[in-house]
Amino acid sequence: MSRRLTFALNAHGPSFERYALLCVASIRHWCGAAVGIQIYEPSNLPPCSPQARAFFHRHGAEIRSFRNPFLPDRLTNLKQVPARHLTYNKLFTLLDVEPGEQRVFLDADQVLLGDPTEILLGQQ
16 A cells, blocks of 8 residues: 655644745645645634635645634634643644555644655655
8 A cells, every 4th residue: 555645734723824824835845746735724713814725725735624622612812722722733633544644743834845755755
């Protein structure tokens, strides 16, 4: 079975959008269309803007919605909750990994500075 590489990151509402856009752009620049990108968006936080969603779509990123039970419903200000509750969002990126898929979590404020696929898939 061939392995497939997927990068996953969280979109914690509009305040993190610009970081997620840069992260997605760096993945596509270095890895092309050979890798998957999944954006995990908590349904109990404000959604990303329509412009960000269009950017993700143009770059072949799949947006997956989930509800973080550690966050209150309809949270509008991220400073209202402890940072550890937002950290739980990262756990949701590990759900439903398909057979043969290798999923790598990136914080939205990370960028790739080269193509990591050979190292990550062990094809050296």
